[in-house]
Amino acid sequence: MQILIDSLIGFSAGFIGSQGLGGGGVLVMFLTVFMNVGQLKAQGINLLFFIPVGVFSLIMHTKKRLVEWKVALPAIIFGLLGAAAGCFAAGYLGARVIRKIFGFMLLILGVFELFFPHKEKYKTTNRKEHKNKEPSR
Amino acid sequence: MKFKIKNLKGSLPGFIAGILNGLLGAGGGMVVVPMLEKSGIEPNKSHATSIAVIVPLCILSAILYLAGNNLSYYDVLPYLPAGLIGAFIGAKVLPHIPGNILRRIFGAFMLYSAWRLLMG
Numbered sequence: 001m002q003i004l005i006d007s008l009i010g011f012s013a014g015f016i017g018s019q020g021l022g023g024g025g026v027l028v029m030f031l032t033v034f035m036n037v038g039q040l041k042a043q044g045i046n047l048l049f050f051i052p053v054g055v056f057s058l059i060m061h062t063k064k065r066l067v068e069w070k071v072a073l074p075a076i077i078f079g080l081l082g083a084a085a086g087c088f089a090a091g092y093l094g095a096r097v098i099r100k101i102f103g104f105m106l107l108i109l110g111v112f113e114l115f116f117p118h119k120e121k122y123k124t125t126n127r128k129e130h131k132n133k134e135p136s137r
Numbered sequence: 138m139k140f141k142i143k144n145l146k147g148s149l150p151g152f153i154a155g156i157l158n159g160l161l162g163a164g165g166g167m168v169v170v171p172m173l174e175k176s177g178i179e180p181n182k183s184h185a186t187s188i189a190v191i192v193p194l195c196i197l198s199a200i201l202y203l204a205g206n207n208l209s210y211y212d213v214l215p216y217l218p219a220g221l222i223g224a225f226i227g228a229k230v231l232p233h234i235p236g237n238i239l240r241r242i243f244g245a246f247m248l249y250s251a252w253r254l255l256m257g
Binding site for chain 2: 038062074103113
């Protein structure tokens with residue numbers, strides 16, 4: 001039974017995320033709200049979840065030469081610094097505070113999706129390119 | 138690769154995406170995609186480039202989370218196979234789903250979750 005529930009959660013998170021919804025936090029949301037997984041653990045699972053999906057889309061994108069590596073590289077370097085800072089901040093602030101911050105992010109995103117849903121902007125002629133719409137973004 | 142100032146335009150969104158990624162385990166693309174688009178990169182390329190930025194951040198954040206949060210990489214396994222299938226199907230059917238309805242439903246669901254997290 002548990003495996004069915006887990007699969008359903010995984011499937012929904014992958015599906016909804018690939019629609020560009022939820023800011024990449026769909027799995028965190030499901031795990032914390034319905035499965036009572038701790039906030040930081042849920043976030044860690046979400047990070048692990050995105051790696052294989054992201055690597056796969058990245059390979060597809062790179063083949064199509066859609067990645068602007070010259071722009072990406074500096075962003076990655078500064079991003080890694082930010083990620084390290086973010087992780088330490090998360091550890092310092094603790095699960096309770098992070099839970100509220102995450103909730104606040106959902107509140108803002110939710111208001112936008114509910115009241116100002118914008119149609120998908122990225123109409124590509126080649127449907128395959130949508131694969132690249134990452135579940136977490 | 139020649140160094141050019143204009144290529145640094147991704148640095149600030151990259152940094153902010155990193156903080157979100159580390160702090161909330163999600164949300165980096167929300168910052169990177171629009172800022173890349175604003176700087177004149179086509180939507181397709183902005184998306185692709187944002188994934189190239191986010192993946193390494195996820196890897197670093199995941200390593201740091203694994204080190205400190207009572208987390209093991211086994212924890213993701215129950216969700217992964219179905220998750221990959223869901224992402225694949227989602228990517229295939231993307232143009233066929235009436236976007237606004239799905240967005241509104243999910244928006245309401247996000248507000249419910251926000252309420253649970255903020256009040257709980």
